[in-house]
Amino acid sequence: MENYKWDLSKIFKTEEEINTAVKFIDEEMKRLEELKENPKSNLLSILDLRSSVSRTMDKLYVYSHMKRDEDANISSNQKLAMEMESLMNSIGSQFSFIEPLILGIEDKELNKLIDSQEYSIYKTYIKRVIRKKPHTLSEKEEFILSSASEMGDSAQNTFYMLSYGDMKFPVLEKTEEKIELTHANYTNMLTNPNRNIRQEAFEKMYSTYDKYKNTFASTLMGAIKNLVIQSKLKNFESARTLPLFEDDVDLSVYDSLISAVHDKLTTMYEYLEVKKKGLKLEELHMYDVYVPLIEGVDRKIPYEEAKSLIIEALKPLGEDYVKIIEKAFNESWIDVYPREGKKSGAYSWGCYDSNPYILMNYTDDLNSLFTLAHELGHSVHSYLSRKNNPYINSRYTIFVAEVASTLNELLLMDYMLKTSKDENEKLYLLNYHLEQFRTTVFRQTMFAEFEREIHKRVENKEALTAKEFSDIYYELNKKYFGENMKIDEQIALEWARIPHFYSNFYVYKYATGFSAATVLSTKILKSEKGTLEDYMEFLSDGGNNFPIDQLQKAGADMSDENTVKSALDVFAKEVEDIKKLIN
Incomplete structure (x- = not known):
């Protein structure tokens, strides 16, 4: 059965590695306080620091929650997930000053930053922050609005x-x-x-x-x-x-x-x-x-048969796409079967530095087959987005999130209709x-x-x-x-x-x-x-x-x-x- 479980040790092998990652974040956040003493001059360093901290935090958050989903009966898994949620919230609030800082810079100076080589990795990000300028209030007004958001x-x-x-x-x-x-x-x-x-x-x-x-x-x-x-x-x-x-x-x-x-x-x-x-x-x-x-x-479709059906159905997407699907099957991306303590349902998840893992509760039927094809679509989309972009530009939006997953289902549907007798x-x-x-x-x-x-x-x-x-x-x-x-x-x-x-x-x-x-x-x-x-x-x-x-x-x-x-x-x-x- 181990062949049918995901391998999260590829993210963190030991508790010591987790503690090292948390310690790195703590040290970087202390350095942030120093950089904030002259934030405008240190903007590039602040953006670099946020990128490295967020990347490490994502890794910790995803790992802790997938470990909890793997078996919620293990109290240490629950504890780690709660600790990482708390740490992530704390980090988010400490970085909240960055967008107001960017918006406070004069347009002429911002345009220079966008055109400079050293800020090239942040060009898209800064442009998107600038888009918000006509809809951003003064710092005091934004604080009031933010404070009132809980009432909203x-x-x-x-x-x-x-x-x-x-x-x-x-x-x-x-x-x-x-x-x-x-x-x-x-x-x-x-x-x-x-x-x-x-x-x-x-x-x-x-x-x-x-x-x-x-x-x-x-x-x-x-x-x-x-x-x-x-x-x-x-x-x-x-x-x-x-x-x-x-x-x-x-x-x-x-x-x-x-x-x-x-x-x-x-x-x-x-x-x-x-x-x-x-x-x-x-x-x-x-x-x-x-x-x-x-x-x-009442058609039984064992997991091994599902793998073959999906690979055949997705061949119109080309060899490169199918190779990624095969990686998912062969490199322990997927936690396949239901078991005691495991989260119900299905999802595709992961972070920039991990495989795009899939949680399944496969039950050898047509619904499970289509769910697996769906989640593989998410995973391939995530895999290619991360592989081809720096961390800050690697996330696609909710607007397009269901396209790849649905398209996989549609190709599978076409294949099943054509081959079913x-x-x-x-x-x-x-x-x-x-x-x-x-x-x-x-x-x-x-x-x-x-x-x-x-x-x-x-x-x-x-x-x-x-x-x-x-x-x-x-x-x-x-x-x-x-x-x-x-x-x-x-x-x-x-x-x-x-x-x-x-x-x-x-x-x-x-x-x-x-x-x-x-x-x-x-x-x-x-x-x-x-x-x-x-x-x-x-x-x-x-x-x-x-x-x-x-x-x-x-x-x-x-x-x-x-x-x-x-x-x-x-x-x-x-x-x-x-x-x-x-x-």
Whole structure:
């Protein structure tokens, strides 16, 4: 079994090495105090010091948390993770003076620094700090705003405590063993083949939320007002502009996503008709949409077979890409199987000085296969970003983070559909992929449209209560699901359940990332000239360029709504394919 565990000793072999790294950080932070006595003259040294400290801190933080995830039952693993969290927070606050320091330097002098050879490694970083200048207040004002940020976060904290702490849901009477409905089991209830169970879970979930709807309206209104106030104070033209600014995303990208999805909603309606027919229902309700058209295909895929399938499926990405995948399999990047004390789920993680490790809980089924391909996409992206860039420019943004992982899944999907000889398996795979489109592109775009509308109304001085939130949300469901589906009135309260609405204007990135991956995978499978080279450059760019520019160079222009439409053409084709399988 040791062959199926990751090897974290490649990061730190002994406790002595960990202590040496911590001691290095302590000594460097003492040196920082000396440099801060004349910070402007010592700016380059300060930036170098922060880079070396942050790099070492990342290594300690990642190692400690992966050791905890490896086995949380070992108390020393828990202790080390908590200690590293504390150290990281302390270091972050001690370096917080750097951006205000840079912004305090005159433009003429800053331009000289950017053009100088000695600052070349920090050129991108300094340029991005300068971008913030029109939106940066005086030192005193920034301190006040920063100090008040905890109050601004109270709406989100209240949402979490009410949702996941205080709320209690009723017992489900129609399950074999009467069990209490929870957030954790709700999704499973909605995929249950027994329609009575689905309906009961749906109605009891929202009858509970109905009791707290005014409180949830208050917390959401508070979160919106917080962003609106911040955007005004920081000289942004609208609340939406502030969160998009960090990635240099124009509002047109957001709006064109919504516009493109609107133009293709008829394909969603067709899919729902297919679903109604496949499930043999006279009327499709909101509690029916998550039910698969076919129960999970009972195909066992041992890990060794999964490795072979993934390598074959990813061959269109070229020899260099496949060699990295083989490194992951052969050099102990992956912790494969579930065991006592190990963290559930899956992720790809690591730091600049480590392998891009993968935590899996592989269970020999199709879902595990696709999850493994997904996480390998993240790991290859991280591997190439770190290999081809200095530490400070090695991190890619959340905006592009799901592109490589999704593209891997899409290539695997294409390979499985082409090679599968089992009609049920093909139906399962198509349904799986169409559901990804429905939940990642259509659903997240509906969320994005909801966010755009509610923020716009608050900026126009309109007070929103639970009624207004519910009315807006219900009308959007009617638009996105169509007239041929029963839009149950309880769905109007779903907005109250969604934590993402407290992470302002974030959800649209799921839809753009999935759309970009779909367009790029289609081009790669068609062997379009230059596409593979451009894609590999995208994976290697790290944080050198803004995400829209990165994707545009790769061949997916997210500022053009035709890109999203092209992705949804794939959805439309697969709807036609699945029609043939259920006729």
